Amino acid sequence: MRILFLGDVIGRGGRDAVAAALPDFRRRLRLDLVIVNGENASHGFGLSPEMARALFEAGTDVITLGNHSWDRREIIPFIATEKRVLRPINFPPGTPGAGSVILTLADGRRAMVINAMGRLFMDALDCPFRATEDVLTRHKLGQNLAAAVADFHAEATSEKEAFAHVFDGRLSLVVGTHTHVPTADHQILENGTGYMTDAGMCGAYDSVIGMTKGPAAERFWRKMPGERLTPAEGDVTISGVFVETDDATGLARRIEPLRQGGRLSPTFPEIVTMTD
Known part of the structure; x- marks a missing residue:
């Protein structure tokens, strides 16, 4: 299975860049599954239903969120019925929405996506390890x-x-998501899981993690609240990670970063077509 994960989409610039690029990505990489973190897609804070629909129309299969899940209150009734938008699985019981989803692809294969949130330097939530363990005891890679x-x-x-x-x-x-900076540690771990500490962001990197430099820097310089942060404008880099899995085991056999456009050095996975 060929899977593409794109890091945090920041504001209009990130949304427009992802929407424009995804059809080409799906074709060139022959993708089976596309996952996008959209928790900053609406003006840098949260995700509105109409912007979720736009990402789906562009070719996204699942949207994950994070600590900005509830910044747009209108997402609450939407997430209660739209199972392809995930909030972290370790929110307390009774929170609207779901933290995992299983999709059945056109060829009958089943793929699960989980969204979990850390607790170190983050909001106090239930344990992400236990919540993930609970799901994985019921759904097993390489079996169902x-x-x-x-x-x-x-x-x-x-x-x-x-x-x-x-x-x-x-x-x-x-x-990983949240820090908005792509890491260089993409690898396949000892037992076959692909890993990358942070996928980066789909936003303008001439910024402070996607936000306009002046107001963001002023908060650190003066230690006083300033004007509301807004997404930086300018050339957008689409950042993410591509994984190809083994159909028999479900484990990763290839992992590569993807970066296109903007200021960061570009890299794009190569798909080799076998010919006689």
Whole structure:
């Protein structure tokens, strides 16, 4: 299975860039599953229903969220019925929406996506490890799942790495989001799980993690609240990670970063077509 995960989409610039690029990505990479973190898609804070629909129309299969899940209150009734938009699985019981979803592809293969959120330097939530473990005891990679991907939305690299090693061999891919900076540690772990600490963002990198530089820097310089942060304008880099899994086991056999446009050095996975 060929899977593409795109990091946090920041504002209009990120949405427009992703919407324009996804059809081409799906064709060139012959993608089976596209997952996008959309928690910053609406003006940098949260996700509105209409913007979720636009991402789906562009070719996204599942949208994950994070600590900005509820910044747009109109998402609450929408997420209660739209199962392809996930909020972190370790929100308390009774929270609207779901933290995991299983999709059945056109060829009958089943893929699960999990959205979990870290607790170190983040909001106090239930344990993401236990919540993920509960799902994986009921749905097993290589048995009733052809692939399983976890978006671990967390601040601390150590917590992301620990999460990946705990579930190594039980997930196709663990990819981190939230810090908006792509890491260079994409790898296949000992037991076959693909891992990347942070997928980066789909936004303008001439910024402070996607936000306009002046107001963001002023908060650190003056230690006083300033004007509301807004997404930076300018050339957008689409950042993410591509994974190809083994159909028999569901484990990763290839993982590569994807970066296109904007200021960061570009890299794009190559798909080799076998010919006689």
